[in-house]
Each structure stands twice: as C-alpha cells, then as structure tokens.
Amino acid sequence: MFTVRFLPGLQSVAVAPGTTILEAARRAGVMLESPCNGVGTCGKCTVRLDVESLWQVNIRGARPAPHGAAGPVEILSCQAEVHGDVTVEIPTGEQHDTLQVLSHGEAGAIELAPCIRKVYLEEKQATSVFAGERLLATEAGDTRPHHAGMVVDIGTTTLVAALVDLTSGREIATAAALNPQSRQAQDVLSRIHFASEETGLQTMHADLVEEINRLTADLSRQSGLDSRHIYEIVYSGNTCMLHLATGTSPASLGRYPYTPLLRGSQHVTAAGQGLHIADSGLIYLPPVISGYVGADLTSGIVATGLHRREGTTLLVDIGTNGEMILARNGELRATSTAAGPAFEGMNISCGMRASRGAVEYFAVDGDGSLTIRTIGNARATGLCGSGLLDIVGELVAHGVIGGNGRFLAPDRAPHLPVSLLERLVPREGKTAFQVTEDVFLSQKDIRQVQLAKGAIRAGIEFLLQNSGIAAVQVDRVLIAGSFGYHLQEQSLLNLGLLPREFAGRVDFVGNTSKTGGQALLLNQNLRNEMTALVSAVEVIELANFPDFDRVFVKCLGF
Incomplete structure (x- = not known):
C-alpha cells in the first residue's frame, strides 16, 4: 500500500498500487471534479505534483519524464496511477468555500398548516x-x-x-x-x-x-x-x-x-x-x-402560483437539465431537454463554478470598451455560466460572432472597434477572444453554448407548437433556478435562447425549487393539491417527435 497525501487540506489515504489519484481523492473525501468520470477528456481534474512525487506515478501506463521540471507539474489525476508515496496539491480553484449559490426565490403567502x-x-x-x-x-x-x-x-x-x-x-x-x-x-x-x-x-x-x-x-x-x-x-x-x-x-x-x-x-x-x-x-x-x-x-408551480395565473405563462428552469412548463389559464404542459453542463461553466476552456474570481457579468459599452465584473471583485480566473452567456451574447450582438457561431476573421472585420478587434487572437491555431489576461473564449466554447441553448430553445419551440400558441401570445416568461437568476434578459435574446417576442416579458424568479419546497413543508394541504395537479399535467416527450433533430439544428444558430 502507498500513501497519497493531499494539500492544502492535509488529508491522506492508503491505496493499492495502480490506483489513480482521482480514485484516491474520492476515498479521502477530497473534492475533485471529473465530469467525464475519469475518461480523461474533460480536463477538469488537474492536480499538481512535485518532481519527487512525479517519479512515483504512471501516466496512462507510462512513466512520465520530469527531467528539467523546476517546480510542480500539472497532470490529470484520472490518468495518474500511484506506484509510490505521493503528495498532491489541489489547485485553489477547486476549493468551493466561496461558492455563490442563490438561496432565495419568489414565494407567495402561505397559510401555516405543517404536516x-x-x-x-x-x-x-x-x-x-x-x-x-x-x-x-x-x-x-x-x-x-x-x-x-x-x-x-x-x-x-x-x-x-x-x-x-x-x-x-x-x-x-x-x-x-x-x-x-x-x-x-x-x-x-x-x-x-x-x-x-x-x-x-x-x-x-x-x-x-x-x-x-x-x-x-x-x-x-x-x-x-x-x-x-x-x-x-x-x-x-x-x-x-x-x-x-x-x-x-x-x-x-x-x-x-x-x-x-x-x-x-x-x-x-x-x-x-x-x-x-x-x-x-x-x-x-x-x-x-x-x-x-x-x-x-412541482415546487416551482407552488412558488409561482403558475396554475392559478390567468393568460399564458412559461416557466423555464435553466440548468444542466432544462425543464419547462407552459400554463394557459391553469392548463399545464411540460417538457425537458438535456442542456448539458456548459451553463455551469463545465466543458468550457476557462470554465469554472460560480465562485471567487469567476467572470459573472460582461458588457460591451457604446464606445467599444468592456465592463467586466467578477465574483468577489477578485482577479478574473475563469468563466461561470452567467458570464459565459453574457460574453457570447454581447459578441453576437456586436458582430464579433456570426449567426453560424464562428468568430469573424480579424482581417474581415474592419468595422469592429479596435478594443474588440485586438482581443481576437490566435490560440492553438484557431481564433479566440481574450476576455482578460488569463481568461479566453474559444471556438469550441461557443459550440458548447450553441448546443446547450439550442436544446432549451428547441424545447420551448415544441412546447409552444404542441399547445398551439405563438411566441407573441405568451404573456410572461419566468426564468427559475440559481443559475437563471444571474442572467440578463438581453443576453438570452441575443443568443436566441429565448424568442425575440419575449422581450420585456421576462421575470427572473430565483430558486423556486427551494421556496416551493418550503411552502410544501409549511402547508400539508398543498401536497394533496399538487398531487392532483401533477397527475393532470400533459408531458410532451420530445423523443417522440421525428423532426426534433431538424428543429434542434435550426435552433443552434444565433
């Protein structure tokens, strides 16, 4: 057995030869993300090893060559097998003690009658x-x-x-x-x-x-x-x-x-x-x-009183699993789409959780200058979901990104302000947008945003179509969820995640999953009401529509 010691928390665990550092971290209770489940494709489980520890691991079955390394070397923990005592440094960006999570949301008056x-x-x-x-x-x-x-x-x-x-x-x-x-x-x-x-x-x-x-x-x-x-x-x-x-x-x-x-x-x-x-x-x-x-x-219905609203209201919970309900005078239809983790900053080159240093707001001002805000007003270290959508939305609106999702070539964009043009830089043979000195947006990142927003928009389109309702007939659009609360209406419209007809009708209602859950905690009568209501909701299964792929592809464009 070998000992794997993790810094800065000083956790340690004994493991058998051949155990990956990622597996050791899980056993030690150390928070290391691995969205690809250890396949080695997401690049999110990076750790640092000093030269001495580097000699004690095999990477993808081969010994690394640390010759010439002067300091800690970054490796993927899921690809590093332990064959000796190892000290592992977890990058500070992996720590989540400053994680920004929304805990409030819309809630109505509740009669106190707990179970x-x-x-x-x-x-x-x-x-x-x-x-x-x-x-x-x-x-x-x-x-x-x-x-x-x-x-x-x-x-x-x-x-x-x-x-x-x-x-x-x-x-x-x-x-x-x-x-x-x-x-x-x-x-x-x-x-x-x-x-x-x-x-x-x-x-x-x-x-x-x-x-x-x-x-x-x-x-x-x-x-x-x-x-x-x-x-x-x-x-x-x-x-x-x-x-x-x-x-x-x-x-x-x-x-x-x-x-x-x-x-x-x-x-x-x-x-x-x-x-x-x-x-x-x-x-x-x-x-x-x-x-x-x-x-x-269900909690979102309770919190917003969706089933009691007159007219037509669309509730959308934007996250890794995009769920949505369309209510027309109390009649409810629901569907969901797999948006994926891009909205959470995952599968993004400089993506990160909504924690200290994450770019959460981005705007291009009239003179072409940029306004950038980070969580905690710290130095920018990456992009969280809201910042990512702001950046892509603003670059689309100002012509830096075309409708097909591609960056304009710098030599073909003389109309762009110099402040934007000079940020289009080559990176690994492709054009990228330099947000700050350490943070950039790649062409691959834009594709991830397109896939995520295309899934949500396609869900909205099918929900409207199945209900016989045009976008212009929707009276209110409620965007729920911790992530959704930090978005801007204009960014969602610029991206095409929401139809243009929704302009001026969007409300951000926050964490209704939590506030609706509190209502159910405080009033047991609501539980019976929701049980009856849910049984009457018509669920639209997008997999049953033969033209879903066609509509989804159409929704990819900006």
Missing part, C-alpha cells in the same frame, strides 16, 4: 409529535418551542438547505454546497449510467447523505437548534436526484419509456436514509411530473 405538529400533554409532562394524525414520538417535557423542519433543494450541481421554524414559518438559517455527486458524473445522463450499477448507486447515495448531514450540522450551529428537533425534510429536486437521494436505482430513467420508480407524494424515514435529525424524522418527496420533469418543477 408535523406538537401537542403538549400537561398531565403527563410530555409532548406528542404527530405527522398528520400519526404519532411519531413522545418527548419528555414541553418541547413545543423546538419545532423545526428543513428543505433541501437537490440540484444537479448545487445543494441549498434551509432550516424553518414550523411554529412561525420563519426561515432560521440557510447553507449551500456543491452536489458531491459531481465528482463522479456531471450531468443527469452520466449519473443515471453511473448509478445503474449497485456500487455506483451506493457511492452516490452515501456521498449525498454525508453532504446533507454536513449541511444539517451547519444549520444547527448557525441557529443553536439541536438537530434532534428537526422532524421533517422536504427533498426538492429533479426526478433523477430524488432517486439518487433515496438510494433508488435510476436505471429505468435511462431507457424508453423513461418511467421513474419513484412518483413522489410520499414519506420515507430519515433514519433509514442515514440522516442525522430526529430519530422519528421523515423525508417528504413532492410529486414527480415525469422521468425528466421532476419535483423541483
């Missing part, structure tokens, strides 16, 4: 805890002041947890983190594949439970509330995430007709899932709309 209630029995000097009419536990003394629940928004990329006082309805504390399942697979389809095997499912379930327990402990510390007084957790997430969060195989979601094993509208025991809350605690799973339109959209 969990407490009754104090004075003659017995004890408190009974009920879930509806079912007795969960009896506690010594009067514990009515300690009466809390949680909501966990389980996103494909991020987790947001909120602690809520069930007596007052007040949100007590919030916490956020990356979804640790990203270490194994970045998008929904990759996770379905990974977790279709029992060992993969166990890994993903255990990783998620561990992170939710960590968030629970964080909320407990913030609030001073003992986690034993948390009696119910609402899981709000897409259908695949609910399967993985409960240790249920998602294999059926990977093959036609994509039928989920979980339909939601149910409780599972928290202890049975390994969660550290009240011994009798429960997890509520909201009703699921379909295999690819999940409980997060």
